[in-house]
Amino acid sequence: MSQVPAATRALRVLRFLATQADPVPLERIMQACELPRSTAYHLVNAMIAEGFVVHLADERRYGLGIAAFEVGTGYTRQGPLQRIARRPLAQLVDRTGHSAHLAVLHGRDVLYVVEERAPGRPPLVTDVGVRLPAHLTASGRAILAHLSSSQVRALYPDRTVFVDRTGVGPQSPTALRAVLAETRQRGHAREAGEVTAGLSSVAAPVLDHNDHPVAGIAITYPAGEADVGRLADAVAATAALLGRRLGGR
Structure with a gap:
């Protein structure tokens, strides 16, 4: 009390x-x-x-x-999420050998706010300040999967709001619901070649004290080069750490 x-x-x-x-x-x-x-x-x-x-x-x-x-x-000016996330993301890169980033939902996009690049890895489009369609990215799917169905429906009411980058990925509310249901069942989000051909990502949400997804953490790697289960565990552990630092469970 x-x-x-x-x-x-x-x-x-x-x-x-x-x-x-x-x-x-x-x-x-x-x-x-x-x-x-x-x-x-x-x-x-x-x-x-x-x-x-x-x-x-x-x-x-x-x-x-x-x-x-x-x-x-004041919260925005101080950028506490970015400050809290930078060191754990750097440690995640050291542990996995792949580039990692943190993104927040902004409308139907994700906005990348922290980027940690692994030496010698392929160049990425996910630089700080870049926006990408949330439904195509692993970090976006990690966030969307923890929103209510009504919130997702408000963001994606019909086919006209869907865009694609490489010709793959959900292009309708029904297809997106299936992807998000699979994400929840699996416990982490994935995308394969939907943002950049030849690159895949795995992500987990950062949950606050209300179990609201405030951000998504993702690792990006060349398709077929990684143990996805191991990367998913590492990303989930980092996301859980950030959630606890934000007062989450």
């Missing part, structure tokens, strides 16, 4: 509001955060005074305030 219950409740309210698409009535906050009405009322008013919550009086709803936005942008 927390020794600072008021702080715990305030953080619970912030986390709940951050997951909502629109501002919500006080009753929703009460139910989601298991707060009595008087406690919820006084708590959100204190958070309004500090700028973390805004009250839309005409709508009788509450949403995130500017201070919450400042906290989020």
Whole structure:
């Protein structure tokens, strides 16, 4: 049990509001955060005074305030995920002899934020700042496989949103669902020649304290040159380490 219950409740309210698409009535906050009405009322008013919550009086709803936005942008400026990931990725490269990278989901793309190259290995397109279609990459599939079906459906509503690079890979929502189901069953994600002909990748998701996939870690190697099971175990161990450092289980 927390020794600072008021702080715990305030953080619970912030986390709940951050997951909502629109501002919500006080009753929703009460139910989601298991707060009595008087406690919820006084708590959100204190958070309004500090700028973390805004009250839309005409709508009788509450949403995130500017201070919450400042906290989020502060996180982005400090880049803690990149700082936490760099050394474990370098160790992963040393252990496996193959290049490794960390990517985050950005719409229907993955954005590469950390890249560790293995000496003497083939050049890759996955440099820092590069975006690639998430449904074709192992890191993207590792992330997508841990999203809800409704989130995946919102990202990939029909065939028109699918692109390809080498002529292979899922080109419909049905095909993507099959790939993600296989990924979940296998316990890690794979792609073979779908980003770059002749190269394959294996990946695992980095899960936070809510089991939400905040990133994907992948190793890329020449097709047929590696023990995929061994690489998958190494990637999963590194992803689990990062997840624990982010407060995950």
